[in-house]
Amino acid sequence: MKAHLTRRYMFSASHRLHSDELSEAENRATYGKCNNPYGHGHNYMVEVTVSGPVDDQTGMVCNLVDLDDFVHNEILERCDHQNLNLLEEFAKQVPTTENLCIAVYEIVKRGFDKAHLEKIRIEETMMNSFEYAGEK
Amino acid sequence: MVYLTRKAEFSASHYYHNPDFTPEENQRLFGKCNNPNGHGHNYTLEVTVKGAVDPKSGFVVDLRQLKDVMSREVLDALDHRFLNKEVPEFLTRIPTTENLAIAIWQRLAPKLTATRLHRVRVYETPDLFVDFYGEA
Numbered sequence: 001m002k003a004h005l006t007r008r009y010m011f012s013a014s015h016r017l018h019s020d021e022l023s024e025a026e027n028r029a030t031y032g033k034c035n036n037p038y039g040h041g042h043n044y045m046v047e048v049t050v051s052g053p054v055d056d057q058t059g060m061v062c063n064l065v066d067l068d069d070f071v072h073n074e075i076l077e078r079c080d081h082q083n084l085n086l087l088e089e090f091a092k093q094v095p096t097t098e099n100l101c102i103a104v105y106e107i108v109k110r111g112f113d114k115a116h117l118e119k120i121r122i123e124e125t126m127m128n129s130f131e132y133a134g135e136k
Numbered sequence: 137m138v139y140l141t142r143k144a145e146f147s148a149s150h151y152y153h154n155p156d157f158t159p160e161e162n163q164r165l166f167g168k169c170n171n172p173n174g175h176g177h178n179y180t181l182e183v184t185v186k187g188a189v190d191p192k193s194g195f196v197v198d199l200r201q202l203k204d205v206m207s208r209e210v211l212d213a214l215d216h217r218f219l220n221k222e223v224p225e226f227l228t229r230i231p232t233t234e235n236l237a238i239a240i241w242q243r244l245a246p247k248l249t250a251t252r253l254h255r256v257r258v259y260e261t262p263d264l265f266v267d268f269y270g271e272a
Contacts, residue, residue, distance in 0.1 A: 001272060003237060003238065003266050003268045003271075004266065004267040005233075005234065005264075005265075005266050005267075006264070006267070007263060008262070049267075054232075054234040054235065054238065057156065059229060059230035059231070059232035059235045065167065
């Protein structure tokens with residue numbers, strides 16, 4: 001039988017929302033306080049949802065240790081207490097949480113093969129959250 | 137179609153062990169969860185039902201009936217129990233969160249005659265939950 005498993009992770013990082021394609025005035029108008037040149041930070045909460053048949057022998061969709069190891073090595077180690085603007089994923093993209101959601105989705109989709117990735121959900125603050133489930 | 141979700145909590149102990157595996161395999165696969173004396177969690181259960189809103193009552197489901205079924209079929213059987221030893225489903229299946237969600241669905245679905253079960257979500261901890269939609 002197919003089940004969905006969701007695991008929550010936290011990391012803290014800084015970023016600045018600024019687009020080279022916009023003028024200084026347009027950047028300020030578009031991003032407001034988020035355009036502050038020195039950046040600012042958030043405690044991000046990342047939810048990873050995977051799915052698959054529950055294995056008869058283990059009772060699991062996938063071993064949580066495998067998922068935790070992957071997310072720690074590929075996501076948290078790279079993002080926690082870092083400036084997101086300096087990551088290669090954001091060399092040419094604004095590190096909005098929309099783009100962060102897509103970047104995390106692509107990393108998990110490409111590298112984690114123990115279960116099917118359903119979606120990534122990220123809370124930037126308790127007041128706003130973003131979900132990406134791939135292009136459908 | 138409107139969806140209604142009712143939450144409940146129960147506390148139970150369990151451990152993960154497959155008698156088909158060697159002690160070493162069990163330890164490698166299940167880690168600390170393999171401790172035969174068990175360990176416990178405060179589980180949160182979310183039961184979501186769906187249906188059309190009854191024009192007379194304004195309800196999707198009589199909440200009292202849903203609460204009664206959840207108490208009788210799930211909470212009375214699981215709360216403050218050692219799942220491996222006291223709950224029939226887990227005499228032969230490993231009480232992972234995946235299998236708990238499936239077992240709870242199988243307990244509730246035949247009893248919820250006045251509405252349709254949509255999802256069973258079981259939180260083992262605030263950072264880990266499983267969704268089961270009755271999929272084969």
